[in-house]
Structure formats: structure tokens, C-alpha cells
Amino acid sequence: MLPEVASAAADCQSLRLANGEGQILPEAPKPAGRRGLKVGQCYLTPTGVAAQLVGKADGYLMMRSLATDTRFTLPVACPLKPADAKDVDTRFQPTSSSPSEPRVPSRREQPLAPIIDAMLLAGGKTMRGIVRELQRKASAACHGRDLRANVRARLYWLRRRGRSAGCDSKGRICVQ
Structure with a gap:
């Protein structure tokens, strides 16, 4: 493996949550640098997480996970793949806190x-x-x-x- 590819992969493995450092402003959908990444598009991270590109600042890409709706940052050098419909479902589907079907009552009618x-x-x-x-x-x-x-x-x-x-x-x- 080439040294620059290994260092980019190591940078991508260390995902860090955004804690408000720096100012990340959402941009209009346009190419983000020479890689052609567009704000608002969905991508797959190297770990396979489907995420939407929210913005970029200070050499980092601000991403939003489609599964958990959490925001995290990635280095610009991190390889991202476009999320195709056949690879992943890119729609945000939050899980419901209540079950979809009513619970079956317990069969323990009498205490012991x-x-x-x-x-x-x-x-x-x-x-x-x-x-x-x-x-x-x-x-x-x-x-x-x-x-x-x-x-x-x-x-x-x-x-x-x-x-x-x-x-x-x-x-x-x-x-x-």
C-alpha cells in the first residue's frame, strides 16, 4: 500500500464528532474542491456509513449520518464513494420509540x-x-x-x- 493512501486511510478511521470547533457554514450545492463532492449529496464513508455532506471547513468535511442523524467530520483526503440506490438506502428513517404493533399482554395472570x-x-x-x-x-x-x-x-x-x-x-x- 502506498504511504499516502495508508495515511489517508488512517485519518479516515479516526472519525471525530463535531464539537463546534471552527465555523462550518452550509453551502449551496456546488463542487467541493477538485474531488467533485457536492454539498447535499449522499456518500459512503470507508467504514460503510451512509452520510450526507453538509459542509466543509478547515480541511474537514462535515457529514451527517443518515442512520442516526449525528454529525461528524472527516478529513478532506478521506476517500468517499457515492451512495447508489443499490448499495444503500439513503433516506433517513428514524426508528420509532414505540413498537409498531401492540404488545401482547403477559400470560402471568396470578402471582405466585x-x-x-x-x-x-x-x-x-x-x-x-x-x-x-x-x-x-x-x-x-x-x-x-x-x-x-x-x-x-x-x-x-x-x-x-x-x-x-x-x-x-x-x-x-x-x-x-
Whole structure:
């Protein structure tokens, strides 16, 4: 690779956002120097970003990204390719903050805490028995959840509220 091409490529790789340094004034569409770049036309940067040429100043080209609408500068020596319709869609299409389709409501109709609390306070069940009964009673609400962790969390909060919890000799959870 030729040294001047390598240095131009290195300059192009270091894109910097415009922070208001220098005064960049938009110009009427006319050739920008000997390269024939026109203000208002769309180009592809060496990294493949579709951008519109907004202006030029102090040896830099002021560009506006068509994808994110941010402004950045490139050195004049940076190679730009014209953006053809077959290469890239040059229209600015901002993404919507809201989804285009309505969200599907969650299928977790009932919370698990009251069911777990009732089984813990009734007593006489092991952890495995509580999880099995929970899957049977609230199968739709259990989908994708760690049921053992939910039972442990309910035991923790019952202890925090002054209840005593433990296991008997047969491994059944007892809450008083």
C-alpha cells in the first residue's frame, strides 16, 4: 500500500464528532474542491456509513449520518464513494420509540406469592412437593421462572416478618 493512501486511510478511521470547533457554514450545492463532492449529496464513508455532506471547513468535511442523524467530520483526503440506490438506502428513517404493533399482554395472570405462602403456612410439604404443587396449580404463571428460588424468597420474607421457618426430621418445611 502506498504511504499516502495508508495515511489517508488512517485519518479516515479516526472519525471525530463535531464539537463546534471552527465555523462550518452550509453551502449551496456546488463542487467541493477538485474531488467533485457536492454539498447535499449522499456518500459512503470507508467504514460503510451512509452520510450526507453538509459542509466543509478547515480541511474537514462535515457529514451527517443518515442512520442516526449525528454529525461528524472527516478529513478532506478521506476517500468517499457515492451512495447508489443499490448499495444503500439513503433516506433517513428514524426508528420509532414505540413498537409498531401492540404488545401482547403477559400470560402471568396470578402471582405466585399467595400460592406459595398458603402452602408454606399449611406445612407438611417438602421443597420438592411445594414446587410440584405450584406447577400444577399455576402452570401458566410458572413458565420460565425458577420456582425453588421463589419458594426460598418467600421463606426469607416470612422470616423477616417475624415467622420462624425450618425443616422437620422428614425434610418438610415448617413455618410458625
